[in-house]
Amino acid sequence: MRLNALPALLLTLALSSVAPVVAAEPAPLAAEACLGCHGPDGRGGAGAIPIAGRDKAEIAAILLAFRANERPGTIMGRVARGYTDAEIAAVADHYSRIR
Amino acid sequence: MTTHLPRRALLGAAAVLATPVPLRAQAAARLVVIGGGFGGASAVSFARRTYPDVQVTLVEPQTRFVTCPYGNLLIGGERQLAQITYTYDGLRARGVNVIHDRAAGIDAAVKRVRLAGGQTLDYDRLILSPGIAIRWGAIEGYDQAAAEVMPHGWIPADGSQTLLLRRQLEAMADGGVVGFAIPANPFRCPPGPYERISMVAQYLKRHKPRSKILALDAKEGFSKQGLFQDGWRALYGDMIEWVPGNRDGRVVKVDPREGVLETEFGTRHKVAVANVIPPQSAASIAIEAGLANDTGWVPVNTRTFEARAAQGIHVIGDANIPGPMPKSGFIANTTSKQAVASAIALHRGQTPPEAVYFNTCYSHVGAEYGISVVNIFRPNADGTAIAEVPNSGGVSPRGDLPEQRRLEATYADAWYDSITRSMFG
Secondary structure (H helix, E strand, C coil), rough: CCCCHHHHHHHHCCCCCCCCCCCCCCCCHHCCCHHHHCCCCHCEECECCCCCCCCCCHHHHHCCCCCCCCCCCCCHHHHHHHCCCHHHHHHEEEEEECC | CCCHHHHHHHHHHHHHHHCCCHHHHHHEEECEEEEECHHHHHHHHHHHHHCCCCCCCCCCCCEEEEEEHHHHHHHHCCHHHHHHHEECCHHCCCCCCEECCCEEEEEEECCEEEEECCCCCEECCCEEECCEEEEECCEEECCHHHHHCCCCCCCCCCCHHHHHHHHHHHHCCCCCCCEEEEEECCCCCHHHHHHHHHHHHHHHHHHHHCCEEEEECCCCCCHHHHHHHHHHHHHHCEEEEECCCCCCCCCCEEECCCCCCEEECCCCEEEEEEEEECCECCCCCHHHHCCCCCCCEEEECCEEEECCCCCCCCEEEEHHEECCCCCCHHHHHHHHHHHHHHHHHHHHCCCCCCEEEEEEEEEEEHHHHHHHEEEEEEECCCCHHHHHHHHCCEECCCEEEEEEEEHHHHHHHHHHHHHHHHHHC
């Protein structure tokens, strides 16, 4: 249990309540998958590369480059090729909001 | 914030029906989850994070959970048991009602779970993540007593089966043969037997280099096969002999007293240590509840994970038959979230969300030699089919790529740390 996760969650909820999405809608499930390797809230740790708090356009550009085989990667090319434009945008939006 | 819409909808229905249900309408949705492994722990963790207004109860008999992933690293001493053991305290702190008891039965008609201790739990939606059962007797002579001599190490429980295998390797004389019996598909963790072979080989190379590994397989091919076999040759030379099913690799009988693995055509392999990974099925509660079909696994809607045989029960983890998806920890994790989101949506009369399922499965071939497979799956809208996204995923590139192998071993550690913290942290 990480205590500092709670303010981040509240912040995310607060932001999403003003965003043009249904308030009760969970974080996009495509973004949930990132948690499997990038640490709680995407903050990294123990060898995991952090993705939280980066610029939204930067995250999207990196994922699009992985998807287009324009960026060398260990596994991320294989991952990104499974995602739609909308999902990449949602992932970038979600992790850019976490501070 | 998240409750006013469904409440209003329920109150509206109550007014129309003119029945005294406002108490029910004001009550939080009750989500009961059976099984606290990768599927169940992921489900309750996600439910608490995402639906703070839902009452979440977890039923799990054990107070400590030993992970299957990284269990193979106990064999070479890369990890100790305590490092892959978790309590449910973190989930309790997140507001999960954790009940350490065994679910003895499910009454789907009245939405009630009966616990072995006598308590009953009423639910609005049930998530069942019971894991697997060993099909004792599917290999002649392989019963619980035989497993104390020829460990399976495939259901970790308290870790004793894997540690038994390690002690047997430690007691074995240099030059002995370590035999494996590997089942046909489907089974828990498709690359698992081959990672275990790798970790046994690593131990033998360090401590008993004249020993051999005989891997008797019911199949003609296996997960990440080319990568594993490349790694075996590079790291362990000719230590490992893999015998496929079409070359009489299928073990049909064991003799624990004589240390013999017997194959389909009657070849009797005498080995010093035997790891018998037997055929498996969904755990007994799923079968007793009538959820499984004649394969022994539970067919589900691939979008909602609702069991085909029972409304309101979502079956996740290794117990289900998820089309082409592997029985992996990561699949259990990502599908659990879709199952919870679908369960809540259906309870509220809403449409389940669009689904995408994700799997990254790392295997260790050596301590600093990792390989992986990535899969992204999508179901169709009504959950009757599921397919891998074209041109996505795949296995690590082959060839002499030491930096790729080293990085993947590091990323495997990051995966293990991240996913266990997301479940139990």
